Amino acid sequence: MSGNLPTVREAVLYESLNGGRVRCGLCERRCLIPPDEKGVCQTRQNRAGRLYTLVYGDISALESRPIEIKPFFHFYPGSSALTFSTWSCNFTCPWCQNWHLSKSAPEPKKAKYIPPEQMVALAREEGDQGLCVSFQEPTLLFEYTLEVFKLGKAHGLYGCYVSNGYLTLDALRMLEKAGMTAINMDIKGDEELYRVYLKGAKEGIVWRNARAAKEVGIHVEMIHLLVTGLNDQRNKIERLIQKHLDHLGPDTPIHFTRYFSAYEYHRPPTTIEIMEFAYETARDAGIYYPYLGNVPGHRYENTYCPSCGTLLVERTGYQIRGEWFKDKRCPGCGRTLEITG
Ligand code: SF4
Structure with a gap:
C-alpha cells in the first residue's frame, strides 16, 4: 500500500x-x-x-450478469459471473461504447475499495459460477485480478476477461496461472486503424495474444465491433476473417457486433446488410461459430451445427430462449460441439 x-x-x-x-x-x-x-x-x-x-480494487461497476452478455456463447452457457471493472483504458477509441468508465481517470482518494476476499464472497452469495472483469479494459486491474482469480479458483469459480487483448505475454501467463480460464478479445480492425486511432498500437499483438491464450488452454472468443465508415468495408471484413482463420482456426467463435453512435464518433448504426455480410462470409469461409450481436431477435444470434445446420441454441439479445442438444452433441448429426464447461 x-x-x-x-x-x-x-x-x-x-x-x-x-x-x-x-x-x-x-x-x-x-x-x-x-x-x-x-x-x-x-x-x-x-x-x-x-x-x-492506482486502481487496486477500485471498483467502478459491479453486477452479476449472464456469461452470454460478455459475449461468451461457448463457455459455461447459461452460467452467471460477478462482473466488475475499474477506470480508464490503455486504448483511445473515439467510438468507445463504455466511455463513461473508460474515459475517466482514477481518483484514489475517492476510490470505492472492495477487498479481494469480499469480491469472491459476493460472487458466492449471489450464486455466480464465475468472476469476470469487463466494462473497461480489465488488464488495468491486473494485480487485483491475480488475487481475486486465485481466491475464486479455490472456491471453484472460473475467471475471465473481456479485453482489447493488448497485455504482454508475461501478464497473460500470470493470469492463466492465477485462474483465468477464458478471454474474449476485441479485434478493432487493421494495422492502419490501430496506428491512426489507437496511438500507434499494433494489430498483430492482439492476434499473437489470442493464439497464445488458446495454446495454453484458455477458452478464447473474438469480438469485432463493425464501426460505420471505419472497418465495415467488405474487403476489410474479408481480410479480418482470413486473419481469424490463420491465427485461431475455424473452431474459435467470432462475434460481429453492431456499432451505435457513442462518445466522439457519430455515424449511423452499422447496416443490417453489412452485419449479415460479415456473418455469412465468416460462415462460408469455414468459421464454425460466427454470431451477430446488438441485433436482438436476429436469427444469426443463434447457434447452428456447423456440420448439418441444425438449430442448437436460440437466443434473443444474449438471452437463451431454448437449447436443443445434450452432452455437447448435435441431435441432428451427432457431431461433438466445441463448448467449454
Ligand atoms: S504500459 Fe500499458 S498498462 Fe503500463 S502504464 Fe503504459 S498503458 Fe498503462
Whole structure:
C-alpha cells in the first residue's frame, strides 16, 4: 500500500531504469515513465523510481450478469459471473461504447475499495459460477485480478476477461496461472486503424495474444465491433476473417457486433446488410461459430451445427430462449460441439 490508500499498490510487472524512470511491463505500450508521471492509461504512476497501480480494487461497476452478455456463447452457457471493472483504458477509441468508465481517470482518494476476499464472497452469495472483469479494459486491474482469480479458483469459480487483448505475454501467463480460464478479445480492425486511432498500437499483438491464450488452454472468443465508415468495408471484413482463420482456426467463435453512435464518433448504426455480410462470409469461409450481436431477435444470434445446420441454441439479445442438444452433441448429426464447461 502507498500513503495508506488501499487502492494504491506497487505494480507487479515493471523494471526500474536509471534516472529514476520505470518501464511498465503490463501492456504492450510498455510505457517509459519519468518520476511522478503516469503511463498512457493513467492508472500507473512512477513514485520515486517504483511503479504503482492506482486502481487496486477500485471498483467502478459491479453486477452479476449472464456469461452470454460478455459475449461468451461457448463457455459455461447459461452460467452467471460477478462482473466488475475499474477506470480508464490503455486504448483511445473515439467510438468507445463504455466511455463513461473508460474515459475517466482514477481518483484514489475517492476510490470505492472492495477487498479481494469480499469480491469472491459476493460472487458466492449471489450464486455466480464465475468472476469476470469487463466494462473497461480489465488488464488495468491486473494485480487485483491475480488475487481475486486465485481466491475464486479455490472456491471453484472460473475467471475471465473481456479485453482489447493488448497485455504482454508475461501478464497473460500470470493470469492463466492465477485462474483465468477464458478471454474474449476485441479485434478493432487493421494495422492502419490501430496506428491512426489507437496511438500507434499494433494489430498483430492482439492476434499473437489470442493464439497464445488458446495454446495454453484458455477458452478464447473474438469480438469485432463493425464501426460505420471505419472497418465495415467488405474487403476489410474479408481480410479480418482470413486473419481469424490463420491465427485461431475455424473452431474459435467470432462475434460481429453492431456499432451505435457513442462518445466522439457519430455515424449511423452499422447496416443490417453489412452485419449479415460479415456473418455469412465468416460462415462460408469455414468459421464454425460466427454470431451477430446488438441485433436482438436476429436469427444469426443463434447457434447452428456447423456440420448439418441444425438449430442448437436460440437466443434473443444474449438471452437463451431454448437449447436443443445434450452432452455437447448435435441431435441432428451427432457431431461433438466445441463448448467449454
Ligand atoms: S498498462 Fe500499458 S498503458 Fe498503462 S502504464 Fe503500463 S504500459 Fe503504459
